[in-house]
Amino acid sequence: MSVLELDDVRLAVPHPSGDRTLLRGVSLSVAPGEALGLVGESGSGKSMTLRTVLRTEPRGAHVAGRVLLDGRDVRGLGPAELRRVRAESLAMISQDPRAALNPLLRVSRFLVEGLCDARGDDERTATRRARDLLAQVGIADVDRCMNSYPHQLSGGMLQRVVIAAAVAGSPRLLLADEPTTALDVTTQSEVMAILDEQRRERGMSMIFVTHDLELASAVCDRIAVMYAGEIVEISTPERLHAAPRHPYTRLLLDSRPSLTARAPVLPVIPGRPVAAYEVGGGCAFAGRCPWSEPGCTDGEIPLVRDGDRAVRCAREEELAGELAHATGTEATA
Amino acid sequence: MQRFVIRRLGALAVTLLFSSFVIYGAMYLAPGTPESFLVQGRTVSPEVLASIRAQYGLDDPFLLRYWHWLTGVLTGDLGESLTTRQDVASLLASRIPTTVWLTAYAALLIVVFGVVAGVVAGLRGGLLDTAVLLGSSVGFAVPTFFAALLLMSVFSVTLGWFPVFGAGSGFSDRILHLTLPAVALALPAAAVVARITRTAVVEERDTEHVSVALARGVPWRTVARRHIVRNAMLPVTTIVGVNIAALVAGATVVEHAFTLDGVGALLINAVQQKDFAVVQAVALVLVAVFGVVNLVIDVLYAVIDPRVQLGGESA
Ligand SMILES: Nc1ncnc2c1ncn2[C@@H]1O[C@H](COP(=O)(O)OP(=O)(O)O)[C@@H](O)[C@H]1O
Ligand code: SF4
Ligand SMILES: [Mg+2]
Numbered sequence: 212m213s214v215l216e217l218d219d220v221r222l223a224v225p226h227p228s229g230d231r232t233l234l235r236g237v238s239l240s241v242a243p244g245e246a247l248g249l250v251g252e253s254g255s256g257k258s259m260t261l262r263t264v265l266r267t268e269p270r271g272a273h274v275a276g277r278v279l280l281d282g283r284d285v286r287g288l289g290p291a292e293l294r295r296v297r298a299e300s301l302a303m304i305s306q307d308p309r310a311a312l313n314p315l316l317r318v319s320r321f322l323v324e325g326l327c328d329a330r331g332d333d334e335r336t337a338t339r340r341a342r343d344l345l346a347q348v349g350i351a352d353v354d355r356c357m358n359s360y361p362h363q364l365s366g367g368m369l370q371r372v373v374i375a376a377a378v379a380g381s382p383r384l385l386l387a388d389e390p391t392t393a394l395d396v397t398t399q400s401e402v403m404a405i406l407d408e409q410r411r412e413r414g415m416s417m418i419f420v421t422h423d424l425e426l427a428s429a430v431c432d433r434i435a436v437m438y439a440g441e442i443v444e445i446s447t448p449e450r451l452h453a454a455p456r457h458p459y460t461r462l463l464l465d466s467r468p469s470l471t472a473r474a475p476v477l478p479v480i481p482g483r484p485v486a487a488y489e490v491g492g493g494c495a496f497a498g499r500c501p502w503s504e505p506g507c508t509d510g511e512i513p514l515v516r517d518g519d520r521a522v523r524c525a526r527e528e529e530l531a532g533e534l535a536h537a538t539g540t541e542a543t544a
Numbered sequence: 545m546q547r548f549v550i551r552r553l554g555a556l557a558v559t560l561l562f563s564s565f566v567i568y569g570a571m572y573l574a575p576g577t578p579e580s581f582l583v584q585g586r587t588v589s590p591e592v593l594a595s596i597r598a599q600y601g602l603d604d605p606f607l608l609r610y611w612h613w614l615t616g617v618l619t620g621d622l623g624e625s626l627t628t629r630q631d632v633a634s635l636l637a638s639r640i641p642t643t644v645w646l647t648a649y650a651a652l653l654i655v656v657f658g659v660v661a662g663v664v665a666g667l668r669g670g671l672l673d674t675a676v677l678l679g680s681s682v683g684f685a686v687p688t689f690f691a692a693l694l695l696m697s698v699f700s701v702t703l704g705w706f707p708v709f710g711a712g713s714g715f716s717d718r719i720l721h722l723t724l725p726a727v728a729l730a731l732p733a734a735a736v737v738a739r740i741t742r743t744a745v746v747e748e749r750d751t752e753h754v755s756v757a758l759a760r761g762v763p764w765r766t767v768a769r770r771h772i773v774r775n776a777m778l779p780v781t782t783i784v785g786v787n788i789a790a791l792v793a794g795a796t797v798v799e800h801a802f803t804l805d806g807v808g809a810l811l812i813n814a815v816q817q818k819d820f821a822v823v824q825a826v827a828l829v830l831v832a833v834f835g836v837v838n839l840v841i842d843v844l845y846a847v848i849d850p851r852v853q854l855g856g857e858s859a
Contacts, residue, residue, distance in 0.1 A: 265759050298761025310752040313771050315778075315849060324770075329761035360850040376760070 212282055213240040214383050214416040215264065220276035222259055222440075223488075224269050231488040233259050235440040235495075236276070238514065241384065246410065246417040248427030248448075250463070251437030252484045257420040260437070261386045264418075265303055266293060281383065298329035302377035304387040304406070308369035312361040318372055319357040325376050344375035348405050367398030371405060378409045385410060385417040392421070403430065424463050428452065433519070436460050439495040440487025446520040454535045456522040458500045461534045494525060501538070502530055549843065556835040560828065564617070567827045568610050571820050617828070623821035625814075632825045636807065642711040643806035645718055646798070647791045649726035650733075654787060658734035659780060662741025666749065666776070667768055676738055683735030688794055692728040692801035699724055709803040725802045729794050733787035740783045744776035751775075778849055785841030789834045 222234040234256050241247045249257045262268045264278055266285060278285045285296060305311055312321050322341035326332040332340070345353045348371040361369060370390060377385060390406060391399040407430050410417050421427050427434050428448035436444045436451075436459060444457040455461045462480045482499035493508030494500070500507070507525050514523045524530070597603050601612065616623055622632035665676035686694075700708040712721030748754065749772050757767045796808030803809070807826055814822035846852040 267755055267759050294761045294763065296761075297759055301759075303756070303759055305752070305756070307752070311756045313753045313757070313775065314851060315775055316770070320770075324757070324762055324766075325760045328763060328766045362851050 213279070214243050214245075214281060215239075215241040215418070216277070216279040217260070217263070218277040218279065220260070220263050220274065220278060222256075222263060222268060222272055222274050224272045230273065231486075232490075233272075233440055233487050234263070235487050235490065237263075237437075237440070237442055239435050239442060239445065241416045241418060244414045244416060245433065246419055246431040248431035248434040249418055249420045249437060250422065250424050250427050250434055252480075253422060254484060254486060255437040256440040256487060257437055258388050259440075261303070261388055261418060261420060264384075264386060265297065265301055294329075298325075299380060300383045302380070302382040302385050304370075304373055304377050304385065304390045306389040307393045308366060308373045309361060309393075311373055312369065314361050316360070317357065318359050318361070318364070321372065322357075322376050322379065325379055330380055340379065341375070344379055345372070348372075348375045348409065349401075350375075365398075366394050367402055370394060370398075370402050374402070374406050374409060378413060378415070381413050381415065383416060385415050386420075387417055388420045389422070390419075391426075424451075436463065439485050439490050441495065441523065442514060442521075443496065443523045444521065450520060454531070456520070456527055456531060456534065457496075457524050458502050458530065458534065459496050461538060462499075465538050494523075502526060502533075545843070545846070548846075549839070552839045552842065556832070556839065559835055560832055563831045564614060564824075564828055565610065567824050567831075568613060569606070571818075571823060572606065613824070617825075622825040625822050626819045627814075627817050632821050635810070635822065636825055636829065639805060639807045639810045642804050643792075643795055643799070643808060645711070646722055646725055646729065646804065646806060647788070647795055649719070649722050650730040650791050650795075651788045653726055653730035654734045654737055654791075655784060657730070658737030658787075659741050659784065661734075662738040662780070663745055663773055663776070665738070666742040666745025667772065673742070676742060680735040680738045683731045684739075686731065688728055688732060688797050689801055691731050692725070692798055695724045695728055696802070711804045711806070722804075725798045725804060728801070729791060729798045733791065733794075737780070737784055737787060741776065741780045744779045745772060748772045748776045774848070778845070781841060781845050781848060785837060785844075789837040792830055792833050792837075 217237050217239050220234055220237045221232070223230040223232045225231075237256070237260050239247065239249075249260065251257055259268065263274055264280070264285065266288075268274060274286060276286075280296065280300060285293070288296060312318070319338065319341060322344065323334065323337045326337035326340060327334050342353050342357065345356055350356045350368065350371055356364070356368065356372070364372070374390075387406065391403050394402060403426070419427060419431055424434070428451070431448060433445060433447055434451055435442050436457065438459050444451070444455065444460045446456070446460075451460060452464065455464060459480075466480050480499060485495060485498060487495075491508075493510060494503070494512050497503045497507045504526065512523050512525050514521050515527065601609055604612075613623065620633060622636065624631055625635060628635075661676045661679070665673040696708060699705045706724050707721050710721055712718040754767060754771050757771050758764070795806060796811055798804070799806040799808035800812050807829065810822060811826040811830075813819070814826065
């Protein structure tokens with residue numbers, strides 16, 4: 212059974228001019244021990260998808276669909292059960308570790324709190340465990356780190372603390388939302404390696420959110436590509452690179468910064484990303500898709516599954532061959 | 545911390561020195577002369593007037609008189625009252641307890657009603673929140689003197705629950721006598737504090753670290769206490785401090801309205817009678833109290849917020 216299964220999750224937030232749809236039916240699953248990459252441009256709804264799992268969506272949001280964690284729908288949990296699930300089965304690592312910790316409290320309090328107040332461990336055991344965890348995430352001076360206040364530590368150190376706290380209770384599922392984006396380049400790969408190692412050691416599943424397709428490909432078993440509040444393609448990194456099935460994935464691959472030649476200006480996908488609530492009928496990507504045809508804007512386009520991959524494109528079969536090759540200059544702005 | 549306190553005390557001494565000069569000088573710029581009060585409107589011969597001026601040193605140059613006064617103050621000699629011939633230091637000492645009790649009582653009311661009401665309103669929301677918002681608007685809008693009269697007429701005159709005037713003696717009698725004055729004094733400040741506390745709590749509730757703590761399964765009560773209220777106390781400490789320091793000034797109005805024999809009432813009388821020595825001494829004490837309260841607030845702030853580095857440049 213999947214650790215997590217999202218079944219047609221829709222989310223809308225109230226807005227003066229009527230409700231705004233942010234998620235238009237997200238379906239995905241994460242197997243035990245699997246890392247699923249969630250990739251897409253900023254604003255496509257990646258963070259919002261994670262928030263429906265933790266139930267931390269904006270106040271007043273309407274959420275429909277099922278979010279099954281080990282077969283149990285977290286959307287229907289009562290307050291006490293929800294708190295238990297959050298304490299024991301889920302852990303979140305967000306983009307900005309500096310915002311995640313209370314600036315007035317020591318690091319030790321942050322770590323111990325998650326074990327002690329959230330899970331009911333006794334304080335001494337929790338403290339010992341916190342120290343072990345800090346050592347495991349590569350912090351040399353554990354005493355100093357425990358006694359530090361957040362403003363005394365670097366972003367990289369803080370994110371290690373957050374990772375230590377996240378894996379502390381060996382949750383079933385890690386939700387990592389661009390965990391390295393806010394760090395400086397030199398510590399990014401270090402922190403990423405620690406996260407990957409900790410997760411693998413403990414056999415935890417993970418949803419890894421990033422806008423960096425390369426990074427997701429390096430650490431994830433499968434990748435889901437998101438666009439305008441829905442998933443347009445799911446595949447393994449290898450197949451995604453070798454033969455993307457969705458035009459958006461193709462353009463994402465072509466627009467990634469080259470690792471060898473660091474281009475000063477990143478090639479980008481032409482056109483503006485559309486928000487989920489702006490999508491009318493038909494394909495959300497039609498406005499920017501070089502392969503769009505009049506038929507693409509008729510009716511809903513379903514996510515068609517084919518083994519362990521899935522694509523949402525009306526012309527998927529005709530384009531299969533063409534999309535296997537880079538588009539060259541066409542995609543560069 | 546120690547070095548910080550010493551430095552701040554030094555700064556306070558400089559402030560006091562400067563204030564003493566301003567206070568002393570201001571009395572000479574004010575209309576009316578002390579000797580005209582001393583003769584109480586009687587017609588006196590120029591010789592008598594001259595002897596009075598000589599007795600009080602009124603003919604000495606300004607700076608010399610200031611110097612005499614200042615050295616006196618530094619040795620604890622605040623001079624004697626021009627009207628009653630009493631020693632100003634002992635006069636002050638007899639008046640201080642009432643004012644200390646009154647302001648301490650009012651400060652307690654500010655903390656209890658202002659801070660607690662603000663915290664509850666911010667955490668709970670709903671009807672309680674509306675009630676606190678409404679109450680604080682009223683509390684803030686009513687002038688202290690009017691509040692004093694209103695409280696007196698309702699609770700003392702009509703209901704007879706509290707005595708109309710006097711400061712009382714002994715603990716419980718004092719509390720009884722000072723309740724209405726303290727309420728009148730605390731009302732506007734408690735209203736402001738409640739407002740600001742509420743806003744601080746609501747803002748803190750929406751911070752990421754709070755939603756992170758909740759998303760980790762930390763119980764709401766713990767999050768409210770450890771993360772929301774604690775952090776909200778940063779702005780609240782400042783505003784409570786400013787308001788408590790300001791009580792010392794507000795006390796004059798209330799003491800006058802309730803005919804309490806405090807320092808404030810002493811000041812008002814002394815000003816009306818141009819009793820230089822008393823006005824100068826009281827003004828100096830007020831400045832000192834204001835400075836000390838602010839110092840305490842700054843230390844408290846640094847205790848709450850580890851990012852504030854005392855004694856050095858703040859981080
Ligand atoms: N609290 C919120 N209220 C309303 N809309 C929001 C809120 N947070 C994010 N959004 C909108 O939801 C959309 C998806 O946001 P998000 O999930 O954060 O995107 P991503 O993580 O993929 O960059 C964006 O258009 C964003 O503007
Ligand atoms: S459905 Fe049409 S417009 Fe949409 S991605 Fe496929 S080809 Fe492009
Ligand atoms: Mg995001």
